[in-house]
Amino acid sequence: MKVFIKLVATYREYLPPECKGKVEMDVAEGVTAVSILSSLGIPIEESVVLVDGRSPNPEETLYEGATVFAFPATAGG
Amino acid sequence: MTTFNGWYGKILRIDLTNQTTKIETVDPQFAKDYIGGRGWAIKYLMDGMDPAADALSPENILIFATGPLTGSPAPTGNRYMVVTKSPLTGVLTNSNSGGDFPTWMKRTGFDLFIFEGRAKTPVYLWVNDDQVEIRPADHIWGKQVPETTDIMLAETHKKARVACIGPAGERLVKAAAIMNDKDRAAARSGVGAVMGSKNLKGVVAMGTHKIGMADYDGMQTFGRAMSREVGEASKTSVLRIYGTPYVPDVTNEMGILPTRNFQTGRFEGVENINGPALNASFLLRPGACHRCPIVCNRITKVDTPGYEGEGEGPEYESIGALGSSCGVDNLAAITKANYLCNEYGMDTITVGMTISCAMEMYEAGIIPESDIGEPLKFGDADGMIKFLKKMALREGFGDKLAEGSYALAASYGHPEYSMTAKKLEFPGYDPRGAKGMGLLYATSNIGASHMAGDLAYAEVFGTPEKIDPLTTEHKPELIMRYEDAFTLIDSAGLCVFMSVRYAFDKDVMLWPTRLAKLMNLTTGADYTPETLLQAAERVYNLERLFLLKAGVTKADDTLPPRFLEEPLTEGPAAGHVVELAEMLPKYYAARGWDDDGVPTPEKLQELGLA
Numbered sequence: 207m208k209v210f211i212k213l214v215a216t217y218r219e220y221l222p223p224e225c226k227g228k229v230e231m232d233v234a235e236g237v238t239a240v241s242i243l244s245s246l247g248i249p250i251e252e253s254v255v256l257v258d259g260r261s262p263n264p265e266e267t268l269y270e271g272a273t274v275f276a277f278p279a280t281a282g283g
Numbered sequence: 284m285t286t287f288n289g290w291y292g293k294i295l296r297i298d299l300t301n302q303t304t305k306i307e308t309v310d311p312q313f314a315k316d317y318i319g320g321r322g323w324a325i326k327y328l329m330d331g332m333d334p335a336a337d338a339l340s341p342e343n344i345l346i347f348a349t350g351p352l353t354g355s356p357a358p359t360g361n362r363y364m365v366v367t368k369s370p371l372t373g374v375l376t377n378s379n380s381g382g383d384f385p386t387w388m389k390r391t392g393f394d395l396f397i398f399e400g401r402a403k404t405p406v407y408l409w410v411n412d413d414q415v416e417i418r419p420a421d422h423i424w425g426k427q428v429p430e431t432t433d434i435m436l437a438e439t440h441k442k443a444r445v446a447c448i449g450p451a452g453e454r455l456v457k458a459a460a461i462m463n464d465k466d467r468a469a470a471r472s473g474v475g476a477v478m479g480s481k482n483l484k485g486v487v488a489m490g491t492h493k494i495g496m497a498d499y500d501g502m503q504t505f506g507r508a509m510s511r512e513v514g515e516a517s518k519t520s521v522l523r524i525y526g527t528p529y530v531p532d533v534t535n536e537m538g539i540l541p542t543r544n545f546q547t548g549r550f551e552g553v554e555n556i557n558g559p560a561l562n563a564s565f566l567l568r569p570g571a572c573h574r575c576p577i578v579c580n581r582i583t584k585v586d587t588p589g590y591e592g593e594g595e596g597p598e599y600e601s602i603g604a605l606g607s608s609c610g611v612d613n614l615a616a617i618t619k620a621n622y623l624c625n626e627y628g629m630d631t632i633t634v635g636m637t638i639s640c641a642m643e644m645y646e647a648g649i650i651p652e653s654d655i656g657e658p659l660k661f662g663d664a665d666g667m668i669k670f671l672k673k674m675a676l677r678e679g680f681g682d683k684l685a686e687g688s689y690a691l692a693a694s695y696g697h698p699e700y701s702m703t704a705k706k707l708e709f710p711g712y713d714p715r716g717a718k719g720m721g722l723l724y725a726t727s728n729i730g731a732s733h734m735a736g737d738l739a740y741a742e743v744f745g746t747p748e749k750i751d752p753l754t755t756e757h758k759p760e761l762i763m764r765y766e767d768a769f770t771l772i773d774s775a776g777l778c779v780f781m782s783v784r785y786a787f788d789k790d791v792m793l794w795p796t797r798l799a800k801l802m803n804l805t806t807g808a809d810y811t812p813e814t815l816l817q818a819a820e821r822v823y824n825l826e827r828l829f830l831l832k833a834g835v836t837k838a839d840d841t842l843p844p845r846f847l848e849e850p851l852t853e854g855p856a857a858g859h860v861v862e863l864a865e866m867l868p869k870y871y872a873a874r875g876w877d878d879d880g881v882p883t884p885e886k887l888q889e890l891g892l893a
Contacts (some may be wrong), residue, residue: 212536214529214557218559254743259538259854259856261749278521
């Protein structure tokens with residue numbers, strides 16, 4: 207199934223520059239946001255991870271068309 | 284004579300009416316009980332004026348307040364607070380700024396400058412250690428912030444630092460800021476208008492005083508190690524690389540980026556106004572406040588024809604207010620508008636939110652085109668800039684804008700178009716998608732300010748840990764704690780960016796173990812995290828008493844109907860409003876206040892405020 211990965215701020219560097227932080231991926235059923243991001247090398251413990259803008263349950267599996275969004279946990283704006 | 288460490292225990296009181304100054308000393312027990320900075324200032328404000336007085340009358344008192352850690356080796360010990368009654372909101376304000384000026388002010392050997400009365404003609408204050416002069420400023424009146432700063436430095440000392448107002452403050456524009464080091468701002472609630480009402484154009488400071496350290500070696504070890512820790516982490520941090528402009532992507536994803544006066548929380552032009560866009564187009568280099576290891580400032584230059592300029596900004600809040608809230612995705616125009624706010628001396632949030640309020644009311648047919656003189660629609664970048672200038676100078680329709688969004692909307696019989704709490708414009712987080720922020724805006728002692736207890740750290744940014752922004756559970760207790768913790772940060776003289784991450788335990792309840800240690804090594808006081816938080820609670824409750832005496836009631840602890848009745852329509856917060864009626868009684872109970880939001884006699888007794 208297809209999911210979208212959106213990485214912002216310094217996490218854009220985990221994808222090739224031409225992606226500008228965004229990529230569409232074909233993934234197997236049953237994967238989680240955390241497993242995909244970990245496979246890209248993103249340090250999950252230091253990250254904020256959202257699925258379609260909400261904070262997912264860590265065990266929650268992704269669904270067709272979901273957007274996985276991540277950035278480094280940091281100070282505010 | 285008591286020896287003070289961290290604090291000097293000395294106040295400079297300036298009577299502008301009689302053009303006299305005097306030095307006062309501070310009781311050591313008071314120093315400790317009220318922490319410093321914002322905490323000391325509310326006590327002097329409460330004791331020195333009638334909270335019901337007109338904010339622009341000579342009866343109002345204007346206080347510049349450094350904290351015991353301002354000028355200390357603690358990382359980000361470079362902040363000061365401006366505390367006064369706000370002419371925009373009619374309640375208290377405390378507005379924070381960094382840069383160099385606060386440290387230079389601390390080097391004069393005074394903790395606080397207290398301005399009273401009103402000068403007959405424009406003046407500025409020049410403080411060089413104990414040498415204090417009130418000088419004429421007629422020749423500088425009318426000038427913008429950069430030129431004012433240059434003239435004052437030329438007339439005093441080139442190594443001094445300046446805090447001043449621009450033309451907006453002189454005209455009592457209720458968005459007027461007090462600018463320091465040209466581009467840093469104590470921005471919120473119209474503090475610049477209070478300065479203007481006193482005919483005080485600026486304050487120049489320098490000195491040779493150094494604060495005492497109760498445990499010099501201990502502070503060298505602990506404070507400097509903390510600085511190294513912050514510095515090491517910040518080398519690769521988002522705040523250094525992108526500054527706060529990394530935030531629009533985050534809030535847009537969460538559906539809480541203020542868009543078109545908070546009609547929605549998602550902006551189609553977000554990729555034109557985010558951190559990568561700013562870095563690619565206008566960023567010269569990151570900049571820092573005095574000795575700050577975080578380096579989050581944006582030093583920028585715009586060459587785009589029509590928007591040329593150079594200076595600091597924009598920060599996230601400025602992008603949200605002048606950009607997405609006005610429907611503007613032209614980053615050159617937003618950056619230019621930010622420069623203009625700095626030059627005229629205005630708060631980018633109130634300016635942007637007031638113009639976006641006018642845009643919505645124009646599009647709704649409530650403000651007729653004849654009043655404005657031309658169309659003023661969302662997305663009109665040049666209109667936004669044009670009316671920003673008119674607002675600063677009170678020209679034409681700008682005179683109405685200069686009163687802030689609440690007065691503007693109310694003057695047409697529709698205050699509900701003003702996105703304010705206690706008449707202070709909202710910062711960049713739609714509270715329908717961050718419920719704790721909604722409770723904060725409603726209860727904060729200064730109105731809708733994120734700086735009053737920014738639970739967005741946890742609800743949005745995952746610091747110290749990520750919590751669910753859409754639930755109301757635990758939010759009353761959390762908001763009370765964040766308000767108290769931010770009171771501590773403001774009173775100590777530190778920056779929130781450093782403090783939330785490093786001065787508290789890494790727990791969502793922000794337990795101030797490391798802050799207590801910094802305070803004790805510096806001042807020699809024997810604070811525990813408990814007594815430090817109790818001191819913050821004392822300060823917070825005294826501020827609340829000021830509000831109550833100024834006429835605030837439970838009815839003012841609220842939000843515009845948009846956030847209580849109109850659910851968001853897209854994004855993860857679609858369908859959500861702020862359940863304020865559910866949270867507010869629990870918040871009052873957590874605070875030890877009665878059902879009307881009044882501190883109980885028992886609570887006041889406990890805090891030594893009875």
